[in-house]
Amino acid sequence: MNLSQSSTLIKYKNYRYFKIAGLLVAVALVAYVSVKPADSLFYGGTWLSFVLGVTSALIIIVLMLYGVRKRVASKVPERRHYRTSVVHQQEERNAQDDFYALHKAERRKRDIREGWRYGGTLQGWLSAHVYLGASLIVLASLHTGFQFSWNIHTLTYVLMLLVIANGFYGLFTYLNYPALITRNMGEDTLNGLLLKIDKLDELARIRALDLPDEVNALVLKARRETRLGGNLLQQLSGSQHDCPTDAAILGIRLLSKTLIADDQPKLMRDLYSVLLQKQKLVLRVRNEIKIKASMQLWLYLHTPLSVALLAALFTHIVAIFFYW
Amino acid sequence: MISCLLIRVSRNQQGLPVLKESALAGESLQIGRGAACKIHLPDHRVGLLHATVRRSEDGALYIEGENGATIKINGAAEQSAALSPGLRIEVGPYLLVVEPVPDGRDIALSVEMAHSLQEKAATCRTVPVTLAELGLSKRKLGFSLASGILFLFLLLPLLASTSTTFDKWQATLPVILTELWNPGPLTGGHSVFGAKCTTCHQQAFRAISDDICAECHKQVAKRLREDDLHARIFKDVRCTDCHQDHRGKAGLVLHDSLKCVACHGDIKGKYARTEFDDVRDFATDHPPFNITFPDGKNVVHVRQDDKGKLVEKPGLKLNHQVHLDKKGLLSPKGNTVLACRDCHRLEESGAHFAPMTMRKTCQQSQCHVQYFIEPVEEVVPHGSEREVLNRLRELNARWLAGSAENMAACKPESGAGMAASHTLGCVDDLARKYAATFFKENLECGQCHEIEPSGNNDVPWKVTPLHINRDYHPVAVFAHSRHDTVDCTDCHDKANSKPSAEIAMPAIEKCRECHAGNRSVKGKIKSTCDSCHRFHRAAE
CATH class of the missing domain: 1.20.1440 (de novo design (two linked rop proteins))
Incomplete structure (x- = not known):
């Protein structure tokens, strides 16, 4: 990822996902402050907490789908040149020639069509992944009502924070380390x-x-x-x-x-x-x-911790509804 | 001079030898990796000057190690050796073989690299230079973590909740598996269930039913069922709507007023025959308190703003103003300043005051100890009218029997002898005479008690029975012990109260000085409905 790519990640579509995540956080905070639960005791069992919990769980699933989207990325035309097979390379060269031969407007239409087909561009997915992931810190924390104990529920929350913290580190490296690599390696490999x-x-x-x-x-x-x-x-x-x-x-x-x-x-x-x-x-x-x-x-921790989080989240939900 | 044919042997790709001959000559032939050596063996395992071929005095050629370097001659380490055809000399990684002597030469040596050093190139290093080469697997680690979590936190607790045997076994473990699902500590009595979740959560994915609560809380359930009003109004309300556990210190009962106000905010609209006023918040629209007190024979409930009816009839004449005089009271023990707590002593529960008695309360400083003056000085028993009269009879009988002079007071006017019946009659007359001085309004017994004629000649006085009220708000929860930060007279204006008929219960405005309503107010105590009212007690 070069500087322009990282810039796209942060500013994608004029901060589209920053705005969405910010709105989610703002609504959650306003609701948390204005909706007084019984006894003013906010915990995982209140209706607002339930709403926040469902929202957080859905966001986590969307974030996990980024991994799936990344795996189908190579099928999108703009990514075809990454393939290594000689036969494929030839095919892709032909496809690229066709692709770039298209009129600019047609190319845009094709982008949109492919975007819909694969659920948006990878840059968009990554931008959403970053901002929605960050919003979980607030949403899930409010969902807990800051009630913690030695149980699967707190474990789920801790795993989520670990994944997010790890993701922030990953974002930091992606934004800063490519420049370090260029400075160190120059034209060499x-x-x-x-x-x-x-x-x-x-x-x-x-x-x-x-x-x-x-x-x-x-x-x-x-x-x-x-x-x-x-x-x-x-x-x-x-x-x-x-x-x-x-x-x-x-x-x-x-x-x-x-x-x-x-x-x-x-x-x-x-x-x-x-x-x-x-x-x-x-x-x-x-x-x-x-x-x-x-x-x-970070990715060697991010992915396994995310899978562990998914398991913990599933267990958390089963535990809540099993003993309803 | 030594003339030598040097044959360098290398191997082609098929492993076949490739020979390259060259001629050497000199007084001696130096063998080593140094550039100056005639037989140059460019390998760091060979010394700079490893060995030298020389001619001995008898003309024979021999090889000798230099600077203590050893050479292997036919596999054995030697310092020197005579050169003869077929001799195999190892110098470092090189193998030198003495070949048959060709014409015109003193010696022929073939040289071949026998132990080539296979230095590993940096590009072919076995040391990993990327994380991928370390064999780390995101997938394996992720699935291992997920499997561990699912096994430990899902499967095992599920087994414990479905298998009694497993449940008993897991109870013996240092970490109780079902506790891993516990969202928060259980409250009070429920904590005895420990990790046995199925005590309440009897069916998976089904909410706890009221019947499960009723298995233990039989009395509450019975009252709720039998009370017609509650059975109708709360038929769709579940126990868990108001009682939620796993909230730790917050307790089992929801202290929020929302559910109460849902009905009581418009109670008349929901139940036309109700005697209650609508109420939404203690701080704003709670009606005046109802005061419960004995009205002679009956117990009445009077709203505090109905002051005309707010008259108590305890049957006791007690002037609080006199007793609470700050200058003190003259008592047998001297001047005594009384405080409220000298008479009103809290029970251990902290809710109510202990019943007052004549002996422990009124006579604690020898106050209110009454004495017979005649016929002898004696403490008046604090009992029924008959007890007082009988005690006087006893005293008079004893006094008459004490001396003839005393008996003379009882001599009949006719001068007849002292018949026994006459004596008893005299004792009774004397007892009644003295008793009449006690059972007088505003004197002796009448100072505190209301006395009226009984209409019975045997005991002609009747002391009005006392009705000392212990609780003016019997259905409300109030603990005096939790209010001991303020003086009694801050709430109860008894210091200026003369008649005992005055009820000095504080009005709701007094409570509101310290207690806020449903919303927190700085400097005040948030007070919800259940701060004073108990739902289930109201159903009693």
Whole structure:
């Protein structure tokens, strides 16, 4: 998602879903303040709470449908170019040619037709997902009447808040991290950088052959033990404790003061230069991995927590009506 | 000088050897990864100068490790070895084989990389660089969480509610499964049901019926059924409309006035024969209180604004003004300043005052202790008229028997002897004479009691029975204990009340000084219908 896409997400159709969500929240707050329940005790059993609960549940279902809408996104013509199959690519190229050959007005009509067919554009769905999801904080909180206990009802509420908080983090990453990635990677790709690192490793190995064993050991260790990626925490940390590449650079700097063979200073300088280049690339790769992991991790929690929320919501409703 | 044919062996894609020969010559042949070595083995596992081929004094060629480096000769680590055809020398990853000596050469060596180092390229690393490569699965995690929730929070509580055996078993667990569905703590007596939800929720997806409530609350149900008015008006009202549980400290009863006002706001329109006025809010349109008190023989209910009828007849002459004089009262124990609570003592319930008695209340400071002066000084018993007369008879009989002089007071005027019948008659006459001094209006007993002739010669005086009212609002809920932050006289104007017929109950305006109605008012106590009225008590 680039900046214009994120801007579309927030401002979609002149803040259409912001207005809808805001209206929902305003109505709920006014109702909560003006409708006095029996004993002025607001809890899940009052009629207003029931209305708020049903509204919140429906919104949650709509939010869950965004996941379904995303999966049918590839069927919408504007998304066809994402397909990877060669046959499909050819078909899609033809379809795209046809598509772009259409008159602009016709294309708009087709957009609207497809939009209706698939329930609106994906941008619209995402915008609604964000704003309606945020409105749940108020709607569901008022539904609870702020009565909490150790039960499935509170668990449902807590899961919902976790999903929303997680979603906010996801929104933050989608709005901010693409710029960080561009700044870090430029025109390069992760695989491209890894290839460059490979070449620098080999170059360093060759340069080190004429140098003493200590230097070779450092270069070999830097090649073998410099870790890029790793487990979840290692990916998220974006660093390596006692990085062998850093250690090799430091070691060579120290050794260069003691080695005085005729042509070794030049060899050492060359090797040092190669390792410095590698160090820069390693940092960029680690940054890339860290940013991507941060961007992806929230979704690894958002989706499972959403499914758990759906189960909890179902149980909550069954429990309420089972013991009516 | 050593002349050597060096054969470098590499392998093509089919694994077949590819040979490349070159000639070397020198006093010695250095073997190592250093560029200066004649036999250059470019691998970091080979030393800079690993070994050297030299000629011995007897002309034979031998290989020797440099700087302590060992070389493997036919698989065994050696420091040096004589070179002969067929000898296999391992230097680092390289295998050097002494080949048969060709013409014009001192030695022929073939060199082949035997243990190629397969460095893993960064692009082929096994370390994952994306979350997807970690094997994390959103789907698996989501379904696991959802399954756990459905099992723990749906299936197990459902089993507990449908299977008695399972229900009993789950009661022994540290976490009671059905509690996981409990939206809030049960109230009061219902808390004994604990996690046994089916006590009240007997049918799944069905609301609790009134019959279930009536299984325990038999008396309430009976009264509601038998009371014709309530049976007709509240036939469609369920217990749970007014009693909702799981609300924790808020309690079981809805304290809201809405449901009461729904009928009582237009009670005359709903029930023409009613004696009640319409009422919507205590603060605005609640009618004046009804005062209930004994009117002689009967108990009457009089509206407080009907002041002409608001006269009590307790049968006791009590001047509150005298008793509450701030200067005090002269009592046998000295000057005593009385407070209301000296006589009116709250019962432990806090709702009513304990009944007052002559001995504990009126005689507490030796006040109101009456004495016979004649024939002897003795405490007058506080009992019935007959008890007083009999006590006087007893005292007079004893006094006459005490001495001849006393008996002389009873001597007949005729001078005849003292017949027994005459003596008894004399005792009775004396007793009646003294009793008459007590049973007088405004004196002795008459100071407090109303006395009238009984028409009975045996006991000719009659003390009017007392009707001390304990509760002027018997159907309302009122606890004096909850009002002890104010003085009694703030509500009851008894300090200026002389006759006991005055009813000093506070009017509704007095209550409204502190109590608001259905809506909260700053500085006042919100008071709904059930603050004073009880629905089920009204049905009694």
